[in-house]
Amino acid sequence: MMNQTYPRSFSHIGLSVPDLDAAVKFYTEVMGWYLIMEPTTIHHDDSAIGIMCDDVFGKGWGSFRIAHLATGDKVGIEIFEFPAAETPENNFEYWKTGVFHFSVQDPNLEALVEKIVAAGGKQRMPVRYYYPGEKPYRMVYMEDPFGNIIEIYSHSYELTYSAGAY
Numbered sequence: 001m002m003n004q005t006y007p008r009s010f011s012h013i014g015l016s017v018p019d020l021d022a023a024v025k026f027y028t029e030v031m032g033w034y035l036i037m038e039p040t041t042i043h044h045d046d047s048a049i050g051i052m053c054d055d056v057f058g059k060g061w062g063s064f065r066i067a068h069l070a071t072g073d074k075v076g077i078e079i080f081e082f083p084a085a086e087t088p089e090n091n092f093e094y095w096k097t098g099v100f101h102f103s104v105q106d107p108n109l110e111a112l113v114e115k116i117v118a119a120g121g122k123q124r125m126p127v128r129y130y131y132p133g134e135k136p137y138r139m140v141y142m143e144d145p146f147g148n149i150i151e152i153y154s155h156s157y158e159l160t161y162s163a164g165a166y
Contacts, residue, residue, distance in 0.1 A: 013077060137159065
């Protein structure tokens with residue numbers, strides 16, 4: 001029997017923020033995501049989650065706060081607040097290996113841009129068209145109030161790239 005590769009579903013993304021309560025407020029009120037687990041403090045101990053955190057963070061991690069949210073299409077958003085969190089001077093080091101943004105989709109991209117800016121986020125570029133004069137597919141890079149980079153698409157990923165955007 002041959003092993004067949006198949007596309008896996010996206011489960012969740014983890015974000016680190018300096019203020020969990022402010023982040024939950026931003027992501028529920030501005031992005032409209034559902035809060036599925038209230039902010040909770042996790043302490044180093046012998047519980048299953050404590051042991052898992054030892055595996056992930058190493059010994060001596062102490063404690064952190066966490067909340068869980070979900071998008072309209074059931075993707076999870078795990079938000080962490082670690083004690084003594086450091087905000088990098090340059091939060092957009094796209095040339096370094098690793099995740100440098102996540103993307104959401106909103107047909108009224110411009111209205112979401114305004115909401116994010118009004119809530120303390122930043123617009124990092126003008127709204128741009130992939131096919132100027134041909135199709136209404138738009139995109140923009142934003143920053144949440146905590147320094148996480150958010151790209152917004154007006155249309156689905158498949159529609160945007162299926163015709164070869166460049």
